[in-house]
Amino acid sequence: xxxxxxxxxVDVVYKLFEECGQKPKEFLKxxxxxxxxxxxxxxxxxxxxxxxSIVHVAGLDLRANVIKNAISKDxxxxxxxxxxxxxxxAHKELLTVAPNSFEPYFKEYVxxxxxxxxxxxxHDFPYKLVGDIRHDIKKxxxxxxxxxxxxxxxxxxxxxxxxxxxxxxxxxxxxNDRLLAYMIYQIKIDEVVIEExxxxxxxxxxxxxxxxxxxxxxxxxxxxxxxxxxxxxxTVPSLSDDLIVTINDLELYNRLFxxxxxxxxxxxxxTFKGPIYMRSYLL
Numbered sequence: 001x002x003x004x005x006x007x008x009x010v011d012v013v014y015k016l017f018e019e020c021g022q023k024p025k026e027f028l029k030x031x032x033x034x035x036x037x038x039x040x041x042x043x044x045x046x047x048x049x050x051x052x053s054i055v056h057v058a059g060l061d062l063r064a065n066v067i068k069n070a071i072s073k074d075x076x077x078x079x080x081x082x083x084x085x086x087x088x089x090a091h092k093e094l095l096t097v098a099p100n101s102f103e104p105y106f107k108e109y110v111x112x113x114x115x116x117x118x119x120x121x122x123h124d125f126p127y128k129l130v131g132d133i134r135h136d137i138k139k140x141x142x143x144x145x146x147x148x149x150x151x152x153x154x155x156x157x158x159x160x161x162x163x164x165x166x167x168x169x170x171x172x173x174x175x176n177d178r179l180l181a182y183m184i185y186q187i188k189i190d191e192v193v194i195e196e197x198x199x200x201x202x203x204x205x206x207x208x209x210x211x212x213x214x215x216x217x218x219x220x221x222x223x224x225x226x227x228x229x230x231x232x233x234x235t236v237p238s239l240s241d242d243l244i245v246t247i248n249d250l251e252l253y254n255r256l257f258x259x260x261x262x263x264x265x266x267x268x269x270x271t272f273k274g275p276i277y278m279r280s281y282l283l
Contacts, residue, residue, distance in 0.1 A: 012042065012043070012044045013044055013047055015044070016044040016045070016046075016047055016071065016073075017047075017071065019073065020071045020072070020073065022071055036048050036050070036081050036084045036085050036088065045072065045073050045074065045077040046070070046071065046072035046073065046074070046077040046078040046080065046081045047069075047070070047071055047072070047081065048067060048069070048070045048078075048081045048082065048084075048085050049067075049068045049069040049070070050065055050066060050067055050068060050085060051066050051068055051283070052064065052065060052066065052093065053066045053097070053157055053158070053282075053283070054157070054158040055095060055097065055155065055156070055157055055158070055278070056150070056155060056156050056157075056158055057154075057155050057271055057272060058154065058155070058257065058271045058272075058273065060256060060257070061158065062093075062094045062095055062256075063092070063093040063094055063095070064093055064094070064095035064096065064097045064245075065085070065088075065089040065092065065093040065095070065096045065097070065248075066096075066097050066098070066283045067085065067096065067097070067098035067099070067102055067283075068283055070082075070102060070105075078105070079105060082102075082105040086248070089248050090248045090249065093248060094247065094248055094249060094252065094253060094256075095245055095246070095247060095248065096245070096246050096248055097112075097243060097244070097245050097278070097283070098243070098244055098245075099242070099243060099244075099280040099283070100240075100241040100242055100243060100244055100280075102244070103244055106244060106246055107246075108246060108263070108264045108265070109244045109245060109246040109264070110244065110245055110246070110264065110265050110268045110269075110272075111241050111243075111244050112243050112244060112245045112268070112272060112276065112278055113224060113225065113226075113242045113243045113276050113278045113279065114224075114225035114239045114240060114241055114242055115222060115223075115224070115225070115239070115240050115241075115242040115279065115280070116222070116223045116224065116225045116227065116237035116238075116239055117220060117221070117222055117237055117238045117239075117240070118220070118221040118222075118223065118229070118230070118233075118235060118237045119218070119219070119220055119221075119235075119238075120209060120213060120218070120219045120221065120235075121213075121217060121218055121219075122213045122217040122218070123217070125209065125210065125213055126233070127206045127209075127210055128210060129203070129206055129207045129210040130207070130210070130211075131173045131174075131175070131180075131207040131211075132173065132174040132175065133171055133172070133173060133174075133207075133211050134171070134172050134174055135170065135171050135172075137170055137171075137172045137179065137182060139161045139164040139165070140161065141172070141179045142164045142170075142172075142179070142182055142198075143159060143160070143161055143163075143164060144179070145179050145180075145181070145182060145198055145200070146159055146198055148200065149198045149199070149200070149277075150277060152275065152277075153226065153274070153275045153276060153277040154272075154273055154274030154275060154276065155272050155273075155274070155275075155276040155277070155278065156276070156277040156278065157277070157278050157279075157282045157283075159282070163282075167184055169184065169185050169186060169187060170182060170183070170184050170185075171183055171185070171208070171211065173199075173204055173207050173208055173211075180199065180200045180201070180204040181197065181198065181199035181200060181204035181205060181207065181208050182197075182198055182208075183196065183197040183198075183208045183211075183212065184196040184197075185212065187215060187216065188216075190216065190217075190218060191216050191217075191218035191219060191220060192212045192213075192215050192216045192218070192219045192220070193219075193220045193222070194208075194209075194212055194219065194220065194221045194222060195222055195281050196222070196279075196281055196282075197209075197221060197222075197223065202229070202232060205229065209221065222279075222281065223237070224242075224275075224276065224277050224278070224279055225237075225239055226275035226276050226277060227275075227277075242278075242279060242280050243278050243279070243280055245268065245272075245278075246264055247264045247267055247268070250263075250264060250267060253267055254267065257270070257271050259271070
């Protein structure tokens with residue numbers, strides 16, 4: 001039977017992670033404490049870890065159930081867990097958002113965003129910019145900059161202070177003690193991978209790329225496809241599907257936005273307009 005687990009059943013879920021060859025690192029985080037497992041006689045056969053986010057769409061803030069992780073011993077068991085997630089979400093959140101990899105488990109959905117990956121090499125980068133780079137950045141500063149950045153998009157994922165907890169590699173650009181840009185990144189053997197770069201203007205973005213290239217000779221920068229920086233740098237990114245979304249209550253959605261959409265796709269096409277900043281990294 002489908003069981004909605006709680007903290008008392010956490011050992012059962014840990015065992016499933018281990019049997020599937022995964023470490024429950026993400027599962028341990030408080031922000032992913034909601035989960036649905038398909039279980040028989042107390043044995044977890046599949047598990048879907050979820051959290052709740054707020055998505056700003058066409059001037060309204062909508063509650064969204066976010067699917068973060070899914071594991072299973074069998075695809076049929078995982079399908080049962082997904083059914084449970086959708087049943088629960090239908091009574092709690094208006095949207096369900098998930099990485100594109102979970103597409104097979106959605107009945108009706110829309111591919112809502114693409115990931116744009118840019119690659120830079122130190123000897124080819126046309127800008128050699130420097131600035132006041134700092135590494136000790138307050139969460140309040142990160143959130144304030146993200147909010148300013150979000151105003152450039154019609155649709156975006158809202159964040160709070162908790163989403164900036166436990167960040168390891170974060171660097172920011174300051175001017176007169178004001179944070180103008182920050183990047184969250186990984187330093188690998190031969191490259192820097194910038195998972196998120198939030199910036200106030202084009203120059204701030206270029207300074208951060210220059211700084212990353214001072215750490216390693218190669219940089220991979222991940223942005224939303226709505227951020228068309230390639231036209232300034234004369235480079236073309238590699239694009240890949242990133243997120244999908246579905247509407248859990250189409251009737252309510254129509255009433256909120258005062259539309260008369262017959263399908264989920266039609267409703268999303270009518271409301272998710274303009275530049276979109278929704279990335280699986282933020283989930």
